Amino acid sequence: MDAPKTDFIREIIANDLSTGKHATIITRFPPEPNGYLHLGHARAICLNFGIALENAATGARCHLRFDDTNPEKEETEYVESIKADVKWLGFDWGEHLYFASDYFEFYYDCAVHLIKNGLAYVDEQTAEQIKETRGSLTVPGKPSPWRDRSVEENLELFAKMRAGGFEEGAAVLRARIDMASPNIVMRDPVIYRVLKATHHNTGDAWCIYPMYDFAHPLEDAKERITHSLCTLEFEIHRPFYDWVIEHCPVPARPRQIEFSRLNFTYTVMSKRKLLTLVKQGHVAGWDDPRMPTLSGARRRGIPPAAIRRLCEKTGITKYQGVTDVALLEFEIRDHLNKTAPRRMAVLDPVKLVIENWPERTAEEIELVNNPEDPAAGTRHVSLTREVWIERDDFMEDPPKKFYRLGPDRHVRLRGGYIVKCTGWGKDADGRVTEIRCEYLPGTKGSDAPEGVQCRAAIHWVSAERGVEAEVRLYDRLFTAEDPDAAEGGFVSVLNPDSLKTVRAWVEPSLAGVEPEWACQFERLGYFVADRRDHIPGE
RNA sequence: AGCCUCAUAGUGUAAUGGUAACACACCGGAUUUUGAUUCCGUAUUUCUAGGUUCGAGUCCUAGUGAGGCUGCCA
Numbered sequence: 379m380d381a382p383k384t385d386f387i388r389e390i391i392a393n394d395l396s397t398g399k400h401a402t403i404i405t406r407f408p409p410e411p412n413g414y415l416h417l418g419h420a421r422a423i424c425l426n427f428g429i430a431l432e433n434a435a436t437g438a439r440c441h442l443r444f445d446d447t448n449p450e451k452e453e454t455e456y457v458e459s460i461k462a463d464v465k466w467l468g469f470d471w472g473e474h475l476y477f478a479s480d481y482f483e484f485y486y487d488c489a490v491h492l493i494k495n496g497l498a499y500v501d502e503q504t505a506e507q508i509k510e511t512r513g514s515l516t517v518p519g520k521p522s523p524w525r526d527r528s529v530e531e532n533l534e535l536f537a538k539m540r541a542g543g544f545e546e547g548a549a550v551l552r553a554r555i556d557m558a559s560p561n562i563v564m565r566d567p568v569i570y571r572v573l574k575a576t577h578h579n580t581g582d583a584w585c586i587y588p589m590y591d592f593a594h595p596l597e598d599a600k601e602r603i604t605h606s607l608c609t610l611e612f613e614i615h616r617p618f619y620d621w622v623i624e625h626c627p628v629p630a631r632p633r634q635i636e637f638s639r640l641n642f643t644y645t646v647m648s649k650r651k652l653l654t655l656v657k658q659g660h661v662a663g664w665d666d667p668r669m670p671t672l673s674g675a676r677r678r679g680i681p682p683a684a685i686r687r688l689c690e691k692t693g694i695t696k697y698q699g700v701t702d703v704a705l706l707e708f709e710i711r712d713h714l715n716k717t718a719p720r721r722m723a724v725l726d727p728v729k730l731v732i733e734n735w736p737e738r739t740a741e742e743i744e745l746v747n748n749p750e751d752p753a754a755g756t757r758h759v760s761l762t763r764e765v766w767i768e769r770d771d772f773m774e775d776p777p778k779k780f781y782r783l784g785p786d787r788h789v790r791l792r793g794g795y796i797v798k799c800t801g802w803g804k805d806a807d808g809r810v811t812e813i814r815c816e817y818l819p820g821t822k823g824s825d826a827p828e829g830v831q832c833r834a835a836i837h838w839v840s841a842e843r844g845v846e847a848e849v850r851l852y853d854r855l856f857t858a859e860d861p862d863a864a865e866g867g868f869v870s871v872l873n874p875d876s877l878k879t880v881r882a883w884v885e886p887s888l889a890g891v892e893p894e895w896a897c898q899f900e901r902l903g904y905f906v907a908d909r910r911d912h913i914p915g916e
Numbered sequence: 917a918g919c920c921u922c923a924u925a926g927u928g929u930a931a932u933g934g935u936a937a938c939a940c941a942c943c944g945g946a947u948u949u950u951g952a953u954u955c956c957g958u959a960u961u962u963c964u965a966g967g968u969u970c971g972a973g974u975c976c977u978a979g980u981g982a983g984g985c986u987g988c989c990a
Contacts, residue, residue, distance in 0.1 A: 383930090410990050448989060505988055514986055516918045550988055560919045562986050571988040590990045614920055614985050636921085638983095643927080691939065692928050698983050702927040705940050715953060722950095750953070781951070790949055823949085835949045 385694035387635055391605060400604045403433045406441040411456035413649035414664040414671045415463040421640035424689035425607055427469035441601055442471035446479045447593045449577035463672040467682045478597050479579040485588040485596055488626040489551055489570060493532045497625055499525055500535035501552045512565050518558035519565040539572055542585050546572045563618050567591055595619045599628035606634045610698060638698045643859045645670045646868050660872055668855040668876050678852060684709040719747045719754055722837040723884040727766035729841060734816045735763040745793040759885050760843040761794050766883040771836045772813050781833040790835040796821040839883040849882040
């Protein structure tokens, strides 16, 4: 529809295709299964899968790969949720589902290759010593006493590591590069460590595991990824990425390109902090509708198309900014406005009695399900003598810009007749208990008669035919624009009103609705987003 | 402090070296049987200083500001 938006990454790709550097494009989305996917991941997902889709004519594709090289942090529960979330967002990896842990033998062979070429050595310093001798931002590092071992000795020791001959921390394999490099990543980075933990995929087959910096370029090369797209914090690691590709026997030469993360105002997006919210019970779980996770968004009723559109609009750059959530909220409203069926509900009810309406008589009123979409059809609701309306749709002493009910004022019962307020009752505390009115016959489906001012249409639910239901209203989880910067920590700025449960009166058609189903609440309108609309096949 | 990266309305982005623009937000108005939607309109922008050029948001130099990097995490 819109003009295809491009960015520096897509430009590089278009160029690589036109110069013949690559015949097709292969990208990958490589999450570590140590938590649920969140809104921030949406950018990487849309970018990688989007590029594959855009270049489908050349046979392009995008792999889903679980980057599971640390057995201590990863769980199967997370791999399942990640798969579900990527699908929900609308993307398909087809046959291309991989695990970094499936290539453990390959990384091992590459490490042996490095050792044989004098480019890696077994270091028996303690973690402490390694840290100290790495130097600092301004001070160059010092070589390890084990740096110049013979190839034979290194080979033997590395085999011993694999065989379980070293305890955790007793030995690591290091790349032999440059302890004086201004880039600390290049000061003989550790590429293998001993971890006697059970891996979710490989069980106890291994007790040594490759580090991300070593494994990732090899994973990419193994899968013949052409463009390895990642976030800015890996920029400093690129020289080592290239070093690994240069010095290992790899079948392809992928290129790493970095882009900025997606951040939102009022939103905490670090997995560790989200896990804290779950563990401390501030939310019901990773998929609580208030969570910024993709599964939370799904339960909240956020259409995946809105998230995709947001990603398209915010684009890809290297500038690390914070996107105003208002941009996301607009896309949600925009999409829901065109697709969500409308229903009437009264959250804080007060009774309205239509005094000139006959007792025990109901009229079936036809309402359109979505004024933006005639194909959505219509439904019927019953109008009776007594209906519930929203308490704040009536004011005893209305100010100038108030268009709803007040003494002698007219308002339309949405989809039905215009009524005129004729009186009201109050209890001892001065609280309005009931409002009385008269309806104007003949005003259903037609404009207000001459001389009658009626500018608003309010929600109503028949007191006899309506249904009382529990409705949950969700609001922002945090009150601070930047929860991370809050003085008492992000937990101190949690919004106590982020979840409100109210007894509301709703149309009978909403009777079976699960409490989690979302209501987009506008001043006088409710969008009801049916979860089933957003989960294909569910 | 050393290295790497970035800098365009309040926010996110766009502009073969050639009149700075779009979306959101904001404010004002019109329409409206959702105070929604829709439609019009107002206001606000190239970090600073030099340089190259007929002409610089774009190229060069310096400065400033922001982010990242001293895990046996990814």
